[in-house]
Amino acid sequence: xxxxEVIWENLPKLLQGAQLTLEITVISLLxxxxxxxxxxxxxxxxxxxxxxxxxxxxxxxxxTPLLVQLFLxxxxxxxxxxxxxxxxxxxxxxxxxxxxxxxxxxxxxxxxAEILRGAIQAVPAGDIEAxxxxxxxxxxxxxxxxxxxxIRLAWPMYGNEVVFLMQATSLVSVITLLDLTGVAGxxxxxxxAVYEIYITTAVLYLIITYAIVFVFRRIExxxxxxxx
Amino acid sequence: MFDLKGYGGLLLDGLWLTIAVGLSSMLLAIFxxxxxxxxxxxxxxxxxxxxxxxxTVVRGIPELILLLLVYFGIPTLIQDIAQRFGHDITIDLNxxxxxxxxxxxxxxxxxxxxxxxxxxxxxxGQLEAARAMGMNRLLxxxxxxxxxxxxxxxxxxxxxxMVLIKATALVSIIQLEELMRKTKIAANATHQPFTxxxxxxxxxxxxxxxxxxxxxxxxxxxxxxxxxx
Numbered sequence: 001x002x003x004x005e006v007i008w009e010n011l012p013k014l015l016q017g018a019q020l021t022l023e024i025t026v027i028s029l030l031x032x033x034x035x036x037x038x039x040x041x042x043x044x045x046x047x048x049x050x051x052x053x054x055x056x057x058x059x060x061x062x063x064t065p066l067l068v069q070l071f072l073x074x075x076x077x078x079x080x081x082x083x084x085x086x087x088x089x090x091x092x093x094x095x096x097x098x099x100x101x102x103x104x105x106x107x108x109x110x111x112x113a114e115i116l117r118g119a120i121q122a123v124p125a126g127d128i129e130a131x132x133x134x135x136x137x138x139x140x141x142x143x144x145x146x147x148x149x150x151i152r153l154a155w156p157m158y159g160n161e162v163v164f165l166m167q168a169t170s171l172v173s174v175i176t177l178l179d180l181t182g183v184a185g186x187x188x189x190x191x192x193a194v195y196e197i198y199i200t201t202a203v204l205y206l207i208i209t210y211a212i213v214f215v216f217r218r219i220e221x222x223x224x225x226x227x228x
Numbered sequence: 229m230f231d232l233k234g235y236g237g238l239l240l241d242g243l244w245l246t247i248a249v250g251l252s253s254m255l256l257a258i259f260x261x262x263x264x265x266x267x268x269x270x271x272x273x274x275x276x277x278x279x280x281x282x283x284t285v286v287r288g289i290p291e292l293i294l295l296l297l298v299y300f301g302i303p304t305l306i307q308d309i310a311q312r313f314g315h316d317i318t319i320d321l322n323x324x325x326x327x328x329x330x331x332x333x334x335x336x337x338x339x340x341x342x343x344x345x346x347x348x349x350x351x352x353g354q355l356e357a358a359r360a361m362g363m364n365r366l367l368x369x370x371x372x373x374x375x376x377x378x379x380x381x382x383x384x385x386x387x388x389x390m391v392l393i394k395a396t397a398l399v400s401i402i403q404l405e406e407l408m409r410k411t412k413i414a415a416n417a418t419h420q421p422f423t424x425x426x427x428x429x430x431x432x433x434x435x436x437x438x439x440x441x442x443x444x445x446x447x448x449x450x451x452x453x454x455x456x457x
Binding site (some may be wrong): 072079195199210 | 421
């Protein structure tokens with residue numbers, strides 16, 4: 001029933017695809033986090049000029065499917081080919097890898113900003129009052145009291161977001177990239193070993209997922225090691 | 229604002245199919261969620277094991293892989309089995325059915341966790357009181373447990389629905405003519421991909437916002453008659 005030969009033969013190719021999956025995940029996560037921090041702070045501002053754009057960005061990228069965001073950037077940019085060429089940017093937007101990373105980065109940036117916002121708001125008021133009473137400036141208060149506490153509160157949810165993003169990278173296979181899912185599709189079109197290859201792919205994703213979960217739990221324990 | 233060149237109706241046709249796939253998947257997800265939470269909370273070891281395996285595996289695999297596995301894998305599996313019995317058949321799974329099965333199966337795992345939390349937050353004394361009054365298990369479940377669990381589960385189920393409706397966009401990959409696929413047709417025909425994908429994204433955003441409002445109303449309705457609101 002299951003043809004183990006076909007799995008064994010194609011495992012190296014699948015692992016190569018997994019490498020691209022991890023690469024895109026890490027790049028998007030890092031840039032996404034760099035975007036998320038200022039947007040989370042803007043979202044908490046009392047000035048409409050700051051919170052409104054942040055609110056719109058977060059709502060749009062959390063309220064629409066990632067697949068649409070991906071197509072909007074990859075296929076949608078074609079509508080402005082002339083303008084992008086004049087700016088010297090067309091080379092980037094023609095590239096599936098670039099568009100995939102941009103879409104995933106903007107997407108995870110919005111989700112991460114929302115997680116951070118919730119965590120910053122969940123920092124106990126007493127901690128902030130105490131910091132103020134000590135005469136800390138706003139910047140010092142954020143650096144020493146609010147952000148360290150918020151990171152601990154956000155950590156478990158951020159771990160979930162990392163897992164979701166890693167799995168979401170599978171969509172880049174739709175725009176021709178050869179990540180784990182893309183490689184699997186290509187192998188199946190040659191061998192017709194549908195469930196052998198897809199089940200092997202699923203197992204590889206499971207392994208990556210629970211490796212991420214394991215690492216995040218270990219770090220969580222370290223973050224909270226001062227607590228009994 | 230948008231020059232749709234007469235393709236607006238096409239997108240609306242797609243929207244109805246998106247909503248139809250979404251609702252059928254949600255029904256399946258709720259059914260699987262109730263079943264899964266019952267299995268997780270039961271004293272039967274095998275039921276525990278099966279339910280834990282279900283939620284662990286589904287949460288570890290991308291939606292796209294599961295969708296492709298259902299759409300291409302199930303027909304292949306049936307054909308292979310038929311071949312063993314000496315029948316040569318070719319079957320295709322209908323994309324609507326494949327999409328509903330795959331998405332319902334995935335979000336059933338998330339609903340399982342929602343319902344498990346909901347049933348756990350009902351005081352055990354409630355069930356004891358119902359049993360003491362002579363209700364059988366089924367009646368106690370229907371009259372006492374389920375109405376309260378539904379109230380506790382509503383916020384979580386609302387979240388599941390909002391993620392699920394966005395996941396239906398994936399079914400366009402297996403050629404179901406829902407919103408996303410109709411958008412692709414319109415984008416290619418008019419050579420205005422940005423305009424049409426932006427419009428499609430705003431329609432999805434509208435679905436999300438409407439769902440949020442409905443969720444608030446549903447929670448108010450479910451909590452009517454509850455003290456301390």
